[in-house]
Amino acid sequence: MANEKIGVMTFERLPNEIVLECLEYLNALDIFYSFNQLNNRFDQLIRTIPLHINGEFASKSIFDQFCLRMLLDPTIKHQISSINLSGDPTCYQIRSFLSFVSLDELPSLRSITLTRLEKSDASKFISILPNLSNLRYLHLIEPTSDVKWGSTFLPISNSIESLLPALFHFRSLTHLTLSNCSCFDLSHLLEYAPMLNYVNCHQLSFHSRWSYWFSNFNNHKAVYLKKMSLTGFFAPFEYIEILTKQTPNLTNLTISSVVNTDIxxxxxxxxxxxxxxxxxxxxxxxxEFLFYDxxxxxxxxxxxxxxxxxxxxxxxxxxxxxxxxxxxxxxxVPLGAFSFILSTQLTAGGYSNTLPKISNKFDNINILTIYHPDVPNKSKYYFPNVKELKLNFCDVEQNQNVPILTGSQHVQSLKSIVNLSHVTYLEVVHNPELDIVHLLINMFQEARQLSRLCINSHHISVLLESSPLYKHLKTLRRLCIASYPTCFTNVAVMKKFCRIFSGLEYLSCGVKETNHSLVLLRQLRNLSLLVIEFEIYENRIDSITLENELREMNALFRIEHNVTARGNGIVSHRTYLRLFFEHLNPVLFQWTFLFASVDPDTVNNIGLLPSEYNFQLGKSPSERNLSEFHWLIIRSFLYVTINALLKSFSTFLSSILSIQWRTRLIIYLHSFYFKQQRFYHMLHHSTSSDEKQTVDNPDERITQDVDSLCRSLSTITPLLLVSPFTIAFYIYRVWKVTGYYGPLGIVVYFFLWTGINRICISAVSRTIFRQNIFEVFHLYDHLTTLELVQKIGETIFVIGYLIFCFNQLNDTASDVAIIASNTHRVQSFIECMKNNSVDRFETQIEEDVLHHDEVLLIRNLSYTLPNNEQMMLMNNLNLTLYPQQRLLITGGSGVGKTSLFRVLHSLWPTKSNGLFSYKPDQAYLLPQRPYFTNCSLYDELRYPHVDRYIGQTQIEQLLNEWKLSHVLNCVQGDVYQCSKQLWQDLLSSGEIQRLSFIRLLLRLTSNEPPRVNLIFLDEITSSVDVRTEMSIYSCLIDQNLTMISIGHHESLRQYHQLELELFENGNYIIRNI
Structure with a gap:
């Protein structure tokens, strides 16, 4: 501990210049996790350096904390110089990062590395690309074919043509990395980005467009290109000859080719x-090339x-x-590649003995695949920097020329050709006869950094029975298990697996039943990602049931279905489940329990101090010992100080525990409350006679009741856990002093306090008192006066404190009553939300009945007020709308115009067997009173598609166009800053309607599928002037949409083709305008 303190002090004494230079080598995520809010000096230093964000193997919680910090402190955006993010299922960092910040908000961004860019994120990224004027390095990387996580990602080669126009806008790009592209596209990349200094293409493909490109070759010279790497070259030699005409100043060329004799x-x-x-x-x-015979x-x-x-x-x-x-x-030599395959059949040759010896031939190899460690000519191979080691022993037993080794012999043989100290990832596939236990034991001893493991499913049962491996398996952070066949045969095996692999943060495996995935989720406390494959040959799993259970657990998840065919003709339906979650840290609860349990011991020592003082002060002057008295004073000070600290820490941790419980419970209730339109039904149907569908004050239940519940629960939980041990301890102490009558009398006194007559209690007390007096004559005859005084003081304390413990436990009854009351209110709220699912309505949107030329179809639609079935609002409405038709709904107040929209959106039920049909994902509702809160203008305009990106420039242009530029003044010109008041209080109703219309325009102009083709407009121009109304409807007509409008203004008729006029008692007329 002393050395650690000296290290910290030494680092803090370093001058700022050296500290800044050190920080520039660190990941921005680690910098802010370690130094933010440490002290004022470091707070200032970390906000002056360029930040490099590297999401590779980053903890999801640390990554999210940094994104949140960046959102709260926008100045951090100006520091970000490079980002390295992944779109794979190990957190979906690209999507998560873009949800917090847009790349064009990072003015200092010079380098971008994106791995596994998903299709849904690609269009957004390409649209932002032209705005990144300072970008110099761009790396778009796809996963290799042996990655185990599996998903649907953007093939970079399919998007090069859409990428080229974006590249044209920032011709200062100097470094570019692509996973794959064609010869044709690479040539054009050199033209669109003339300042390129470095190009790396992992796979250069060759296809039919070669002849066209060959005949229409553009002799553009990439004069700045110095270094080019083509690590997967599949084109003929002629292409190299033509390509080099574009790169006359090339100084560094790396090229690798597979099965290409021509080159x-x-x-x-x-x-x-x-x-x-x-x-x-x-x-x-x-x-590499083929040779025969x-x-x-x-x-x-x-x-x-x-x-x-x-x-x-x-x-x-x-x-x-x-x-x-x-x-x-x-x-x-040395090899320029990063991966190497070493097999038993490999024979090396060449390299004359007269040439200088090269000792670093394999220094660049980070990924090594070995088919057997006992390879011939071992002296020619040594790999000092391997990080990923793959042992593929599929045919060892079948090859008679290769010796069969035990697990420990494997590792010893590996050490002669591989430096195992750098290995972080180990993959062991095939060969079920392999001695996996001894192999892993020896590997963990040699490879101290090993934290990722990929093994076959049949290995798991062996590992679970090998106790010497348990301590090593707990250190693993990532585990990939071959999903077929599954290794989890029952729940007992899964629970044992979770105990042994308790440190896992990422797990990929296969299970048989849906409930097995929930067992893994609950048992593995540190998981950030769980990828599960269900493989069923007949029917797919009931994903709806699984989704409901996961939502109940407040887990973020994705379910993907994949259909593959096996060689024997069996079609395999595979369902992938990806779960992202963070469990409550059990360490906090353990510390709370620890402080609460240590507290009674310090109280006991403090309670005995008076008797010790009496004993010391009662001695004669000749018997007094000053050193003993000083030591008593020191102990008194220590006990009181420790007790004060323990109580403070216990209260502090209980408060944190309360906050965490409250956070999780409120998030769960919110996610439940704002789904399936439950909040609408619970608020608007509050007068329903069905008590299962209504509760009073839902907002109060989510806030105040949850707060009271969590506070009370966090207060009494430590007490209830510790009280039995405390009471047992003091019963033992009282028994030693008074015999069994003392504890028995106190227990009887406590339990009969509220139920037995006070006379009976008095009699018991007198009996105990007489018994104690009688025992005094026999128990304490051997004690001196001083010792007797000390004993009396001790007895008074332990008996009094035991009674206090019982009374304290009794006093918790009021807290338990509060918890019971709050629990009942929260539980009834949850039950009400379950009963208010839209599933209880018989109304369903029947998309299948639509013809290809129909946008909206209504047949025999009737409905009433939900709470008054006698009041008919619509009687047998029949209506069909086709593309680009515009319908105006008119009628007096209270005849049911807005009610029709509520029915069409499944907010209200219908009567009889009426139906309506349209495509909800292609429809948009613009209400008369739009929903605006006090969040940022950026989020307001994205609602309800909050994962969609909108550029600040685009927002400012629309605000200026619709005469709302002054709205930016409410947030000091920053669209990302939250408003201090509700927007309804800051803006007039006309301004709110125009702002809502901008929200619609942003959705209509978005390139994200599906495109909106049907809009419902509920008096959206009721608070604007005629000129603005004309501008709004003219803009909508230009979009070639199908519109349904509600309005009273006569001026609206000119923008519509049909009119639906509603009357009382459900009557209506449809006519042409």
């Missing part, structure tokens, strides 16, 4: 480098052409060759 031509490469790449200094390649001479012949003076003396480009079965490879 393994040393003479042709020498001619190309001499004529077109005269400035090339670094050339790294790996050429074990004709090694053909390999040596190709290799020898790379051994002349041009390669070895002029450029010092040294090469080796290797071959196995029907494949051969010629490559430069």
């Amino acid at each position: 393994v031509d040393a003479d042709r490469w020498q001619s190309l480098i001499t004529s077109s790449l005269s400035r090339l200094k670094v050339f790294k390649f790996s050429f 074990n004709d090694v001479s053909n390999i040596i012949d190709k290799y020898d052409h790379f051994q002349n003076d041009f390669w070895l003396k002029e450029h010092r480009w040294y090469t080796e060759y290797s071959y196995e079965e029907d494949r051969a490879k010629i490559y430069t």
Whole structure:
């Protein structure tokens, strides 16, 4: 502990210049997690440096905390210089980040790295791209084929054409990385981004457009391009010859090709480098090709052409060759690739002994796949920097030439070719006969950083029975289990698995039943992501039931269905479930219990202090010991101080516990309350006679009742947990002093306090008193006066404190009553919400009955007031609307115009067997009184599609166009700043209606599917002038929409084609205008 304190002090004494230089090497997420609000100095320092956000392997909670901090402190946005985010299911960082901030709000952003960009995020990202004027580095990366998480992501090659116009807007881009693209697209990228200095394409494909590109080659020169890496080259050699005409100043070229004999031509490469790449200094390649009939001479012949003076003396480009079965490879050393496959059939050769020895041939290899560690020619291989190790032992037992090793022998053999100290990921596949237990035990001992593991499902049962592995398995953070067949046969096995793998943050596996996924969710306390695959051959799982259960648990999730065919003709229906959640930290509860349990012991020591003082002060002067008295004073001070601190900490932790419980409960109630229109039914049907469908004051139940419940519960929970132990301890202490009559009398006294006559209690008390007097003559004859005084003081305290404990427990009855009352109100609220699901309405939107040329279909629709079935509002309405038709609904007040909209949106039920049909996801309702709160203008305009991105420039343009630019003054010109008052209080009704119309325009102009083609307008111009009304409806007509409007103004008729006039008693007329 002392060393740690010295380290902290030394770091704080460093000058600001050195501290700033150190911080620039750290991840922004870690910087703010560690130093934010530490002290004023660090608060200022971390807000002056460029921030680099790297989401790789970042904790979801830390990532979300940083995003929230960035939202609360907008100045952080100006510091962000680079971002590295992933869209894969290990948190969906791209989507989460963009929900907090738009990339064009980061003025200092120079580098973007996005892995697994989903289709839903791609269009948003491409639309933002032209606004990033300072961007220099762009890396769009797809996952490799062996990634185990699985999802539907954007194929980068399919979006290059849409990316090119965006690149044209910031021609200063200098670094670009793409997962894959075509030859045609790469050539055009060099034209659209002429300032490129570095290009990396992980896979360069070749297709039918090659001939067109070849004949229409654009001789544009990328004169700034210095470094190019084509790590997956599938094009013919002619393409390289043409491409190099665009890159005359290239100094560094890395290229790898698979199964392409045409490109393994040393003479042709020498001619190309001499004529077109005269400035090339670094050339790294790996050429793989096929050879037949074990004709090694053909390999040596190709290799020898790379051994002349041009390669070895002029450029010092040294090469080796290797071959196995029907494949051969010629490559430069050291290797430029990041991955390598080492098999038992691999034979290496070449590299003359007369050339200088190269010891770092495999330094760049981070991902290594080994088919057997006991490979021939071990001395030629050593991999010092491997981070991901994959052991693929599928055919070891079938190969008679390869020795079978035990698990420990495997690791010992691996150590001779791999530096295991850097390994963080281990994958062990195939070979069920492998000694997995001893392999992992030895691997954990050698690979201290190992935290990610991928194994087969049949390995799990073995690991669960191996107790020596338990301590190592608890350290794992990520686990991927081959999902077929599932390793979880029953719930008992799953619970044991959760106990052993208790540290998991990410888990991917397969289960048989839906309830098994819920067991994993509840038992694994540290999980941030759970990916589950259900594999059922006949019918898909009942995902609706599963979704309802997950919503009850307040979990964020995604369910994806995938249908695949196996070789035997069986069709496999796979359902993937992804869960994102954060459990309540049990450490907080444990500390609360610890402080509450230690407190009675300190109280006991404090209570005995008076008797010790009496004993010390009662001694004669000759017997007094000053050192003992001083020690008593010191102990008194320590006990009182510790007791005060314990009580303070216990109260503090109980308050935090109350806040966490309250947060989780309120989030759960909110997520339930604002779904399926429950809040509408509970607020507007409050006069219903059905008590199961109504409750009083829903808002009060969510806020005040939950607050009171959590406060009371957090107050008495430690007391109820600790009281039995405290009472048992003091019963023992009283028994030692008074015998069994003392505890018995106190217990009887406590339990009979409210139920037995006081006379009986008095009799019991007198009996106990007489018994104690009688025992005094026998129990304390051997004690001196001083000792007797001390004993009396101790007895008074322990008896008194035991009675106090019982009374304290009795006093909790009032708190329990409060908890019971609040629990009843909250539970009745939850039951009411369940009963108010829209499922209880018979009305359903029948989309299947629509013809392709119909937008809205209504047949025999009748309805009344929900609470007064005698008041008919509509009687057998029949109506059909086609694309671009515009209907105006008119009528007197109270005839049911707005009620029709409520019925069409399933807010009110219908009578008889009437039906209506339209596509809800393509419809939009603009109410007369729009819903606006006090949140930011940005969020108000995105509602109800809060995950949609809107640029600030676009918002400002629309506000100016509709004469609402002054609205920005309410938030000091910042659309992301929350309003201090409700927007209804700040703006007039006409301004609110115009702002609501801007919300509709943003939805109509959005490129996100599905496109709106039907809009319901409920008196949206009732508070604006005629000119504004004309502008609004003219704008809507230009959108070629189908419109249904409610209005009283005669001026509205000119914008519509049909009129539906409503009368009392449910009568109506439909006519042309």
